[in-house]
Amino acid sequence: DTGVSQNPRHKITKRGQNVTFRCDPISEHNRLYWYRQTLGQGPEFLTYFQNEAQLEKSRLLSDRFSAERPKGSFSTLEIQRTEQGDSAMYLCASSPTSWEQFFGPGTRLTVL
Amino acid sequence: RKEVEQDPGPFNVPEGATVAFNCTYSNSASQSFFWYRQDCRKEPKLLMSVYSSGNEDGRFTAQLNRASQYISLLIRDSKLSDSATYLCVVEGGVNKFYFGSGTKLNVKP
Numbered sequence: 001d002t003g004v005s006q007n008p009r010h011k012i013t014k015r016g017q018n019v020t021f022r023c024d025p026i027s028e029h030n031r032l033y034w035y036r037q038t039l040g041q042g043p044e045f046l047t048y049f050q051n052e053a054q055l056e057k058s059r060l061l062s063d064r065f066s067a068e069r070p071k072g073s074f075s076t077l078e079i080q081r082t083e084q085g086d087s088a089m090y091l092c093a094s095s096p097t098s099w100e101q102f103f104g105p106g107t108r109l110t111v112l
Numbered sequence: 113r114k115e116v117e118q119d120p121g122p123f124n125v126p127e128g129a130t131v132a133f134n135c136t137y138s139n140s141a142s143q144s145f146f147w148y149r150q151d152c153r154k155e156p157k158l159l160m161s162v163y164s165s166g167n168e169d170g171r172f173t174a175q176l177n178r179a180s181q182y183i184s185l186l187i188r189d190s191k192l193s194d195s196a197t198y199l200c201v202v203e204g205g206v207n208k209f210y211f212g213s214g215t216k217l218n219v220k221p
Contacts, residue, residue, distance in 0.1 A: 033207075045210065045211075048208065106155060
């Protein structure tokens, strides 16, 4: 399967714990996006990388959130001191151009 | 005001019907527009881009009205397999995309 992959697919954690998600984009896609989606809503933009550079970051991304893309390949999204409001589906997408985005299956986070 | 607004529906239509969705956006400087489809518990997938001149792909037609800041999606001869949530997407800045909340379509036999 050469699509976007995300791990883990599901994560249950207790409030206050740190979690880290991984996204492996389609090979040679230099653009990578992170989104958050809650029930009944569309994906909300969190951040964007072009290669290893983080070029855009939403104001939704509080200081507890950090994303990296070392070497311009896979990316990680870390949430520190999780809160119940962080419960959502976290989607990663990659793109070879400035338009079509290919989404991964997402990581569903539940904060108890 | 939200960047992109859509009627959440659901739109319940019989097979073979024609159905249309609209979506409004707030940033008049937006240049790129798309429709994505999202099946239940699945990731979004690009359905089609929306060009200034409008574009058609089989049973699907997308239109852009810059003056009124809305885009539309028309589905003709609806199939059961068209049942999904349709997400309107607007580029709000360089490589920053805003998704609407989606319009749910149920096509019934």
